[in-house]
Amino acid sequence: MKRFSVAAALTAALLTSACVSAGADTTAPEPGVSFNTGQPIAGQTLPFSRAVRVGHMLYLSGELGIDPATNSLVAGGVGPETAQIFRNYERTLAEYGADLSDIVKCSVFLGDMTNYGVMNTAYGAALPDPKPARSTVGVNGLGFNAALEIECIAVLRE
8 A cells, every 4th residue: 555645645735725726627746646626516616626636545525415407405305415415426436437336435424313314225225335434423504504415535446
């Protein structure tokens, strides 16, 4: 496994900030770091990259259940939002020649833990087996009044 130094990690963080500030899609020359700033979300340009690639690792930003065709949250709450999140991830992963089976870790931020079962059912249906490692936490408030947000990490097969 290739290891990156703290300096490389800090460089990546600084490059992310610089790229987002400039509003540009760009590829950093070293150490194999690239940024995908993607399209605006819900009509807004936000200060983060949709994905950051470091070597074979792909760090996917938290995703909401926003349908890119309408630029708004899908109707129906937790279940439909969960399904939309993974459809959004499919598009981002495809840009890297990857798919949902390359996801190794997800963090779920759920606005209401009473919806855990609904999220779990939709999550299980969206992801192929074997399922990635996962954490689920209850939170107080999410952007755009979403019911949940999910962030993931994938390993690219190159």
